[in-house]
Amino acid sequence: MTALLVRELRLLVTSATGGVLGAVWALCVAALFLVDLTAFEQAEQRALALGDPALVALLDVNDLLLSSVLGNVVVLLLFFAPLLAMRLFADDPTTRDWLLHAAPSATTVGLGKLAAGVVIVAGLAGSTLALPALLAVFGQPAAGGTGPVVDVAQAVVATGTLAACGACFVAVACVAAAVFDVPLAAGLVAFLVLVAWWLLPSTVTLVGPDVARWLAWASPSSHLERGLRGVLDGGDVVWFVGTFVSAALATVLGLARGRR
Amino acid sequence: MTAALAPVAAARGLRHAWAGSSALVDVDVEVCAGRITGFLGRNGAGKSTTLRILAGVVVPDGGTVVVGGWSAHDPRARAQIGWAPEEPAVADGLTVREQLTFAARLRGLSRREVTAQLGSLLSSLDLTSVEARLCGALSRGTRRRVGLAMALLGQPRVLLLDEPTAGLDPAQVAALRALLLQKRQEGVAILLSSHVVAELEGLIDDVVVLARGRTVCAVDRAALSRAVAAVAADGAPNAPGGLA
Numbered sequence: 001m002t003a004l005l006v007r008e009l010r011l012l013v014t015s016a017t018g019g020v021l022g023a024v025w026a027l028c029v030a031a032l033f034l035v036d037l038t039a040f041e042q043a044e045q046r047a048l049a050l051g052d053p054a055l056v057a058l059l060d061v062n063d064l065l066l067s068s069v070l071g072n073v074v075v076l077l078l079f080f081a082p083l084l085a086m087r088l089f090a091d092d093p094t095t096r097d098w099l100l101h102a103a104p105s106a107t108t109v110g111l112g113k114l115a116a117g118v119v120i121v122a123g124l125a126g127s128t129l130a131l132p133a134l135l136a137v138f139g140q141p142a143a144g145g146t147g148p149v150v151d152v153a154q155a156v157v158a159t160g161t162l163a164a165c166g167a168c169f170v171a172v173a174c175v176a177a178a179v180f181d182v183p184l185a186a187g188l189v190a191f192l193v194l195v196a197w198w199l200l201p202s203t204v205t206l207v208g209p210d211v212a213r214w215l216a217w218a219s220p221s222s223h224l225e226r227g228l229r230g231v232l233d234g235g236d237v238v239w240f241v242g243t244f245v246s247a248a249l250a251t252v253l254g255l256a257r258g259r260r
Numbered sequence: 261m262t263a264a265l266a267p268v269a270a271a272r273g274l275r276h277a278w279a280g281s282s283a284l285v286d287v288d289v290e291v292c293a294g295r296i297t298g299f300l301g302r303n304g305a306g307k308s309t310t311l312r313i314l315a316g317v318v319v320p321d322g323g324t325v326v327v328g329g330w331s332a333h334d335p336r337a338r339a340q341i342g343w344a345p346e347e348p349a350v351a352d353g354l355t356v357r358e359q360l361t362f363a364a365r366l367r368g369l370s371r372r373e374v375t376a377q378l379g380s381l382l383s384s385l386d387l388t389s390v391e392a393r394l395c396g397a398l399s400r401g402t403r404r405r406v407g408l409a410m411a412l413l414g415q416p417r418v419l420l421l422d423e424p425t426a427g428l429d430p431a432q433v434a435a436l437r438a439l440l441l442q443k444r445q446e447g448v449a450i451l452l453s454s455h456v457v458a459e460l461e462g463l464i465d466d467v468v469v470l471a472r473g474r475t476v477c478a479v480d481r482a483a484l485s486r487a488v489a490a491v492a493a494d495g496a497p498n499a500p501g502g503l504a
Contacts, residue, residue, distance in 0.1 A: 006362070091349075101316055104339075
């Protein structure tokens with residue numbers, strides 16, 4: 001599995017696709033951060049102008065700025081995960097056959113490629129730790145304000161949650177990539193499934209409240225929201241692990257089915 | 261055809277269909293240690309499909325495949341097989357050395373074994389001068405040799421070579437023949453598919469001829485020569501030499 005992981009990372013990092021994905025990610029994260037930072041500064045100015053200390057105290061960079069940025073950044077992963085999975089499983093049929101021949105099992109091939117996707121997503125999520133670091137180093141307090149007080153623990157939990165969410169997205173996208181022979185079809189199906197999954201809670205008006213509660217639990221949104229606030233509980237961890245393992249299993253089964 | 265020798269790999273009564281049309285109807289093929297078996301047939305006769313089944317990447321609809329006493333899909337069986345598909349399974353973004361190292365590691369070779377085998381393989385297949393080049397920048401013939409090196413890693417007991425001489429120049433074909441003869445000396449069982457009879461001349465010990473998904477002939481070389489001579493003397497139009 002390690003051999004495949006290294007191969008996939010080497011191919012992805014040195015490919016044009018990898019370069020474009022990395023550049024787009026950096027640009028989008030920077031843009032989202034600047035937009036939210038500007039909005040936060042304006043809100044802080046207004047609160048200070050009103051002279052209400054209670055209102056100023058509510059302006060927490062961790063909840064109002066960093067969580068907000070990461071909440072928007074996760075939407076990028078809805079696009080990135082299918083592209084990543086497409087790239088990971090874009091081997092020509094002969095190469096795919098040869099991998100299944102030379103590897104000890106389809107599990108090795110599936111998990112090796114998935115592991116590469118997870119490493120990439122974890123790297124992308126980890127890069128967002130630069131945002132609280134930038135705030136901590138360069139943030140200046142407005143006149144009368146306390147300045148940014150970055151909660152390191154919350155930042156780490158939030159980034160970890162972003163990585164876990166991205167890993168689940170990649171795992172689900174890999175299922176489609178392992179099942180469909182045509183990479184473009186796999187990417188489209190994966191994207192549609194991920195968007196529908198993400199939007200499950202918004203179906204609350206279409207289904208009863210009981211069903212809506214289950215759908216909200218099944219969707220990544222609520223788990224992500226808690227994680228970004230740094231209050232991830234045991235149920236959320238079980239959800240992330242369970243979703244990832246299920247999708248990884250389905251990916252392996254999809255690949256094994258290829259021995260038709 | 262080789263009654264005195266126990267086959268290392270054998271497929272019997274293979275049946276397989278692709279998208280509703282029968283690719284294999286009834287294929288029997290076996291390879292024995294220290295022998296080179298020519299696997300002949302026109303394009304589309306089912307040679308590549310049979311090799312893919314023997315390599316354990318396709319499950320046949322019917323029939324049995326045994327390699328070293330295990331079913332072809334058993335990892336222990338696949339570990340004994342070196343398979344070089346017609347189109348080499350190389351990644352354009354890896355160098356030759358990286359590609360071979362990856363292939364060796366995937367097959368479970370230790371770092372020490374990789375180092376030991378890579379040097380001799382690169383040298384014997386004349387790949388030393390291109391080991392640092394990206395596979396995507398190689399000529400077709402060189403890519404074929406990389407694919408062959410991948411099949412030889414791990415010192416397999418059975419070699420499955422799909423049209424191995426395609427894209428090679430005469431000198432490379434001669435080097436390949438020498439390498440295969442050396443592997444035969446070492447006791448490796450080799451199944452070599454081709455649709456050109458002439459290129460197997462002086463190389464093979466046994467012949468299996470496939471036509472429209474069926475084994476139509478499985479004999480040793482001497483018997484084949486006698487059959488060809490008899491057919492030629494009889495003036496029949498479909499002599500085995502006309503497969504190409």
